[in-house]
Amino acid sequence: MNDTATATKPSGNGLVGLIPVGIALLLFGWFLSLAPAVADGQRLRFVWEWVPSLGISLSFLLDGLSLTFALLISGIGAMVLLYSNTYLAGHPQFSRFALFLTSFMLAMLGLVLADNLIGLFVFWELTTITSYLLIGFGHDTEKGRRSALQALFVTGAGALALLAGFILLGTSMGTFELSEILARADELKAHALYLPILILILAGTFTKSAQFPFHFWLPNAMAAPTPVSAFLHSATMVKAGVYLMARLHPGMSGTDVWFWTLTIAGAFTAVFASVLALRQTDLKQALAYTTLMALGTLTLFLGQTSGYAMTAFATFLIVHSLYKAALFLVVGCIDHSTGTREADVLGGLGRVMPVTAFGAALAALSMAGFPPFLGFIGKELKYAGILAIGSEPFLFASALLLANALMFAVAGIVALRPFWQKTGEPLPRTPHEAPWPMLIGPVLLAVLGALFGVNPDLLQVSLVDPTVKSLLGSIEDAKELKLWAGVNMPLILSIATVALGTALYLGHKRLRPALGRLVEAAPNFDRGWDRFLAALKGFASWQTRVIQPGVLRRYIFATFATVLVAIAGTMAARQAWPALPDLSDVTFQNIALVLLISAGAILTAVTSSRVAAMAALGVVGIGVAMIFIVFSAPDVAITQLLVETLVVVLVAVALLRLPLLDRDGPDRRPLDAILAGAIGLSVTLVLLAVLESPIDLRLTEYFEATSWPEAFGRNIVNVILVDFRALDTFGEVAVVVIAALSAYALLRTTHPRKDP
Amino acid sequence: MNSIILRVGTRYLCGILVLFSLYMLIRGHNEPGGGFIGGLIGSTGFVLFAIACGTADARAALKVLPQNIAMAGLGIALLAGIAAALFGDALFTGQWLFINETADDKGIPLSTVLVFDIGVYLVVFGSILSIVFAMEEEI
Amino acid sequence: MIDAISALLVFLGSAMTVAAGIGVVRLPDVFTRMHAATKVGTLGSGLIMAGAALHFADPAIVLRCVLIVFFLLLTAPIGAHMIGRAALRLGITPWSQSRNNADTSD
Amino acid sequence: MEALLAITIGILVATSVYLMLARNVLRFIFGLVLISNAANLTIFVSGRLTAGAPPLIPVGADGPVGVVANALPQALVLTAIVIGFGLFAFALVLMFRAYTTLGTLYSEDMRVAEPRTEDTK
Amino acid sequence: MNTLVANLFLAVAWMIFFNTFTWLSVLSGLAVGYAILWLIQPLTGVRSTYFKRVWYWTKLIVMFNYELIVSSIEVLWDIFTPTHRSNPAIVDMPLDVKTDAGILLVTNLISLTPGTLSIDVSPDRKTLKLHVMFADDPDAVCRSLKHGMERWVIDAVEDRE
């Protein structure tokens, strides 16, 4: 990461840096102004026909779900943009960065607002491209490029599946308009293609939101500058997948496939990720893995249909975005001022960076799920939601408990130890408090976490309920957000979480080796990626070596083999064989001619003497000319003889510089001979078949009738050449000219001596 | 190639060939011949010249660069085709003019078709020579 | 009568042509073979052309036949001269009764 | 005769394919000349054969007297012959140039455009 | 040469007069024209070599064809007989003929008469290399050629009074 290079320049990047912030704030304000309307249950829709002939439109829908996402995206976006303006102050490529980040934000907004499958897909892919460019911000390093490609490839692969899924969905439902499709949920679930559609779409969403086993690209994506991570990996990009599942929830949820796939994948990802998170020493990596955990949890809840689950989903979605963005930004501040992110090195920053520490503390407490923070409510709801699961509630509950406890511990590692623990280790740079533009973000977000915790009603009516509504269709089942719900199962589980979490936090240093061994045992998908690439390239170059070996003979052989298959194979397949030819009309003269030609041809093929070959060619030419004479084509015969003469002349000239035909003994190639014979035979058969059918001479009759009266020529052949088919002849003389020019250019263009 | 016999022979043959090629060109529309055949025969004349006396002399005798002859021929052929536009006809529609035409005899025909054939002649002539000369100069 | 003469000419000419062929095959070395090809062959074509001229008996055609023969007579010896020259330069010594020379094969 | 010619064409094609598959590209040129002849004959015979009556209109007549050979294939073949010559001439010059620049006529040794170290690293 | 033009003119006139154009009329026209010119030679007063030249040409052509036919037999005989009774050899023959046309004519005619074949003319144009099939006595061959073929050619194409 080279983004600490400009630590001493807090100045910013002037207008280039501030315009994006302005855009984000305006959007945020606009969405905020629409919030009341949405809270009243309105669904704001806007349609622009884009490709009507394909039934593709740019239609946008603003309901609870999309509004929640829109606000998170634009709001956090504003913070992050402001933050990065200082973070990357004076960076030579800042303007590109700002451009990419802004366009990413806009693409993301388009994604969550789109109401047309294909329109949604377009924005989906736009986020893919822009995040590729953002992750590749550190393109100078091999690692940076690798991460960017990995992210693009994995999500891109998913996107293609998603596209297929969308097309199937659209074609089988007869429309690409999401709201129309979702309105016909039962029809969709009953459709024969429901399962393939579901699988394809989930392939897209799981890769995008890094569900196991597609999780590995996300931690690597931390190669991006911290603000990017904060944005992409907390609030938005990775949540695009979650968003889509949520969006389709009303249309596709409720089936067993949906339930089991999402629940298991979600739960497993959550646990798996939080174990890995505890193992990390790099603060950013730790946060990345906790993001995975969060995504897993969200997926897990989307697998359900209960009101608790949906409320939990909506709440946790917001909670997580707030504290995760805050913490990423905090880590950015630490990195920015100390030059490191190593948990074991950092310590005692509390005094030097009080504001940062404050923000970190608030966010961490929310993350750990302490009252009175929103995180606590989120956790309570999560437990409530998990317990509402129809089957195996306790299994999933305990999984969630473990995940939460681990998250608790990680919160401590990330947000407490760097500030309060004592380490003798020296820091790369003498730390200093971060400049204010970098503090607004984390502090504000953290404070929001606290405020909503104390007073959840605002959140309830403005975002949570509408979101639940767009998931379940009504707000009836939406559960209330409150800090104190009395002593109940969730509360007990919370206390258990705190206890277990504290234990894990205190013991995590000792746990790490054990976890390390555990993870080593588990399959490493990141290394798998490298193996995959190696295999792909290996296979590619193998097949290319086989197909494209660079040896002309192989190419010609393959081509002729194809010709043979095409002709003989089709003849066999379509029974186009000719009858036995009738040779009654053959005269002695004809036989002599044929023998002459064949002898010449064969002599050409077998002789090793260049002159013999040349002369034999002449013989064939003469023989063919004789055929033209016998069968009344004087013009052709003359042309043939003249051309043959010139051929011999040219070859005779060329041979003066060319070596013998056979360097190492006469070449006899039985395999080639077989192929050649087969092709010759099949050509003969085709020709015989053609000659069986009667010839239609109306063109010729027309030429004979009009040649003199209308074209004033007695030599019909010439009249055809220069009048009836003059265009042919013109093209042909063009060929002759070009052949001459090309040959001339070839001879003049270089001289072997000059050529290196 | 320093052979007196060949050189002297060529002196006559070359002339004969060119003359003969023109004859074949003109009569081509009514009897065997035409632009291709004419051009081919004409070029053989100069090919013989080049073989007998070397390309330097042959080029000198020809004066014009063969490629230019060929390309000019292409232009002429094209113009012969475009000329039809002047008479509101489609591309390559033959336009005829018969000098002192009578009832039974058409007289001397002048036509874009002939011009086209002349273009063809020049193309074939020039092209073959530019290849053969260049080739000759390589050895 | 005229027809008979031209028929005879045609036959003789063809005979000459085949004779030339035989010569080219049977004679001992390239020089002697050239004798056969150059003149016997030319003679054959000439006779056939005479036959054709007599047969058509149309000045235009006769002129053509005459030209053909004339061109043959003009070109054949030149060709022969060049071949012979090449043969000499290739170091092919003429066959003679006294010693059958081994010819340099192609 | 058409049938016999079909067989001849087959033989021409076979020999030329054999030549084109040779290691020495000069043989490809020879094969090219042969196969062009085969193609021309194919067109010619596809228009069927008529002996001893060229498609010419005698002076005084408005059309050919009696049955004459099919003129169209003749025109096409004539075109094809000339084009074939153009192709041949270029190909020959190309092989010639190949020998003078690459120093070989053997296709196996022509590995400049696609060198053996083509495998990705 | 203008005499030749006159002759041709007369021939054409002759044909127009009879309004026929057959190969007979052509030949007869030429002959008659020649005769007329020869008759009126005193009147025109030109001491043209034309008449002699025409005579020599005719003689050349006739003699050549005679030679051609006769000596062909020899070669044919040798072709068809199993044993080669020929005794070929390369013979150098000194050349007297000077003009290009003369040289070409001589060499060609020699080549065309069976038994002899002109291989090459030395760069100095002094000697002609011949291949002779029946070279039992090379000098005899040369002599006969010089007094025969070459003589006639010189008469026909080269102005030597």
Add this chain to the structure above:
Amino acid sequence: MTWTLATPLVLPFLTAVLAFLTRASGVGRWFSVAGNAVLLAAAVLLLARVLNQQVIAAQMGNWAAPFGITLVADYLSAVMVVITAITALAVSVYALTDIDNRKEHLGYHALFNILIGGVIGAFLTGDLFNLYVWFEVMLISSFGLLVLGGKKEQIDGGIKYVTLNLISTILFLSGIGLLYGITGTLNMADIARSLPEVENQGLVTVIAMMFMVAFGVKAAVFPLFFWLPASYHTPAFSVSAVFAGLLTKVGVYALIRMFTLVFDADIGFTHTVLLWIAALTMITGVLGAAAQNDIRKILSFHIVSQIGYMIMGLALFTPLAMAGAVFYLVHHIVVKANLFLIAGVAERTAGSTDLNRIGGLYKSAPLLAILFFVPAFSLAGFPPLSGFWAKYVLVAAALEDSAWIIAAVALLVGLLTIFSMTKIWAEAFWKPHPDGLEPDLTTLSPKAKRHLLLPIAGLAIMTLVIGFYPEPFVAFAEAAAAQLLDPTDYMTTVLGEDA
């Protein structure tokens, strides 16, 4: 009317003659530019005519079809002519800098413009033998252009290109002979009319397969594409650009024309074969690209793979699929030609097209980066660029037709295409230059910059326009597809009402 059709065909040859005869003075190159500008105008005029008359035909030499040669333009032909003119204009401007005086003197402009003439002739002719002639014109001028410069690899590549294309040419010619033998005509519409009367229909299929192979070589489909990757990376950049853009497309066009108009009797057989060819072509091509490390080689193999998409459209033979093929055809010409032009600039600035020997363009030549990014990611099929719609329509057609396998292949190949494009992007643009250079466009003279970047920018803008506003293009493609699938209009226009 007849001249609306004839003018675009005649112009390039006129240009060629003028440019050649004036090559000694530097005027020739400007004749080329001007000529192609006029050509574009004529082409647009033609398109306009076609748009309001559906199909237009003209009888050359006033000889009625099928006796004379007919020029005919339907939607497909017309749009191909326009796109050809656009490419020609762009490349002729690019060539102002790319082609040195030596090549000009050897007749580059004549070769180039006659190549264009051949291409247009192929698109406009309604006569099979005439098509052959235009193929020859195209082929042999491409020979000349390919080896112009005479570098070793050019000669080597040239030999492979020439030999294999000659084989296809001969096959084509023989096929025409046979087709004439059974129908007695050469006019394509007339052939289409008389083929059903042939009683040995099996034979018709055999001949159809001969044409498939012949045009398959031209179009560079599996297993006939060897000549393309062996040669396209060797000539001058403007040359490989016009090759990459146009030549293979003429093969595809011919396949589409023949297998919609003429050979539509035995679809069960021919088009199944085509479908397999399409799949294998896509896969082998894209894998070939994955194995390369040179920009032009990568791009060359991608041509092959993308030809597969077009064939797929033809093979599926549904209206949507055919529309996809047409759309892909047009989009691909613009994008691919542009990528080769850009490769040229990359070489001029960074010193090579070998990915191991260049880099750093992203940092120091952002303009070039953008200009590359647009066509590259369009080729990779990212929305909202032209390539996405091309891919989308074809995949949608395949899925609608329940052709699962081909759809899967198309998507998978799309993924691997992303892989190669990002490879170029990462190596040439992102990666620091191995020699520590900071290659930027200031190394080019202002004049050179104009000549090289103007066409590139123009084509890039076209890509964006097609991408952001695809409706008219898609609608056009669908109309073209409709014409192709129901050629009665075409036939009546060519042969008169009696057809």
Add this chain to the structure above:
Amino acid sequence: MSMLMDTALTLGFALVFLGVGLALIRLAKGPTLPDRVVALDQMTVSIVAFCGLAAIRSQDAAFLDVALVLALVGFLATAALARFAERVVIRRAAEQEDEA
């Protein structure tokens, strides 16, 4: 056309073909380069004869034009080949290239 001429032609064609065939044998056998050239030359001349026969048989002088062209141009190939043979000697001296 008379019976007599007809038989003459039939025989003629046969004989001419025979002549060509014999030339072909020599062409294949060689042994020396000039031998092959002679054979080809002989063949060309035979075709002139062949054209004459064809002209009489078809009562059409058009074939005489073929003969005319061939008579003029035929020896060009001979000349080129002969020169090739001659040059080969010089080359052989230069680069140890053997025409064997």
